[in-house]
Amino acid sequence: MKKTIKALKFPVIFLLIALSFIACDEEFSVLESDVLGKGNAxxxxxxxxxxxxxxxxxLNTLQINNLNSNLLGFYNDPEFGQTTASVVTQVTPTSLSPSFGVNPVIDSVILSIPYFSKVIGVDTNGNSTYSIKDSLYGDPEAEIKLSIYRNNYFLRSFNPNSANSPQNYFSNGNSGINLTDNFALIENNTINFDDHKGEILKDTMFSPSADAIKTTIGDGDDAVTSRTVPAFRTHLDDTDDTKNFWKTTIIDIEGQPELSNVSNFYDYFRGLYFKAEAVSGNGNMFLLNFASADANIAIHYSTGEENSRTQATYSLNFSGGNRLNTFINNYNTTxxxxxxxxxxxxxxxxxxxxxxxxxxxxxxxxxxxxxxxxxxxxxxxxxxxxxxxxxxxxxxxxxxxxxxxxxxxxxxxxxxxxxxxxxxxxxxxxxxxxxxxxxxxxxxxxxxxxxxxxxxxxxxxxxxxxxxxxxLTRHLNNILLKDSTNTKIGxxxxxxxxxxxxxxxxxxxxxxxxxxxxxxxxxxxxxxxxxxxxxxxxxxxxxxxxxxxxxxxxxx
Incomplete structure (x- = not known):
């Protein structure tokens, strides 16, 4: 008996292997009785x-908040036409009831939001090189017009019409109202975020880059340079007006209720509106990782007496609050x-x-x-x-x-x-x-x-x-074996x-x-x-x- 079992091991294993190859083949072919011998199968x-x-x-009126990442930019699909994506987001203080010290002066305000990138190699200096092509759509050499505004529309967290239910926001990209403003829906109401624009904090022509972000601290021999993954990185302090905006909006309200808890802050500073627009009918669209720990607004300031100034940073990040994508669609397909x-x-x-x-x-x-x-x-x-x-x-x-x-x-x-x-x-x-x-x-x-x-x-x-x-093998077998419901498949x-x-x-x-x-x-x-x-x-x-x-x- 033992000899018989051993003799059968090879053909049985061979049969299983053959079946597995057949299952992975482009199309099945009929397996005759070659393995076990004609007439023995x-x-x-x-x-x-x-x-x-x-x-x-x-598809329309889709939920556009609570996404794990967000699109920003302009994309012209050759089959379907144009889509423009913008972002409205709250920002959250990393610390509450801050003390900015004596005579605080803003040195710079830097916005940074990583792309989704991957390492593709190492340069001659041993530094990683990156690719962002998996999250970039359209012409990589093209630019978009990007305007960053203070948002004055309050993005509430809970739906007042439904007890303890979160407030969801829905797309309205096919509204037909116009092709310039960004809209969202909540239940029976339409929100036009362009009607709630505050101060403009950035107005630029922009194209994403796969280059690593380099940051140098110190001067001369004491300078230390660090490298981080590719990111959308820009100054929000280009003018006296924008620098003064952050001074009066954040630094000067030290000790006020607005900085004492997150709810107060959300009501006071309702976030940012990133508005993307095409340039001469062209542009590109990219995926931003707002959920990254490195996605933030860093307010760098100096403080202290004249002869003993020190530098510090107060940060606002993009995690924890509400964030949504808006779309403007100009399709050539109905x-x-x-x-x-x-x-x-x-x-x-x-x-x-x-x-x-x-x-x-x-x-x-x-x-x-x-x-x-x-x-x-x-x-x-x-x-x-x-x-x-x-x-x-x-x-x-x-x-x-x-x-x-x-x-x-x-x-x-x-x-x-x-x-x-x-x-x-x-x-x-x-x-x-x-x-x-x-x-x-x-x-x-x-x-x-x-x-x-x-x-x-x-x-x-x-x-x-x-x-x-x-x-759909398991799906059909569950119908046969377990009488599972034959549900429609999307x-x-x-x-x-x-x-x-x-x-x-x-x-x-x-x-x-x-x-x-x-x-x-x-x-x-x-x-x-x-x-x-x-x-x-x-x-x-x-x-x-x-x-x-x-x-x-x-x-x-």
Missing amino acids: NFGIGDTILPITAYNKK FVDGDPDLGDETLYLKGAEGSMAIVDLFGNDPDAYDDFINDFRKTDDNGDFIKDKRTGDFVLKKIINEAQLIIHEDISSDNEGLHRYDRIYAYDIKNNIILADYGADQATSNPSDPLNSIIFHLGQRDPDQKKYKIR LVLSTNVNYLNNAEILNSNNDDVTAIPAAAILSPRGTILHGNRVRNGVDSSKRMKLSVFFTEPENN
């Missing part, structure tokens, strides 16, 4: 295409809700405030769902489904090895380079959660590199065939599949889609896909399809 492998419908869902019954020929995935797709497995045909269940589950002599007494799961007569949602792009080759970092994120729109396949794919999770994270479930863009493959474009927070949609209680992954808001790009139907003249092989590959034991 007790299973067969097959495949089928399950019916689906896929249709468009227009987004509309699609056909949930037949599906759409063309699907539009557009970030910021645009469009998503909904995939309905089995469509609206109850017979298709019933046929799937009957085809895969075992029944007893009475025709009732059999359950495993130990696990409570249904017993299957066919085992799903892999289910692939195959999605082809419908974009021109001229724009292909723009999509090399695109990922398609799939989620359960009923419960606003990840799919079971995401949770099962932790082996490929890569927190520091979203482009190469969760690559088995969500796949990666195939640049040659211009297609995506979303694996598809959005994402450049960070690790970011799982949701963004609510205003007044969406009676809609299928009540929230979207927040990461979709932070991608200004878009892509076009073929739906479950294709236009006349398009190869039918380009249509979206759900391919299922299964093992079927013999003598079921």
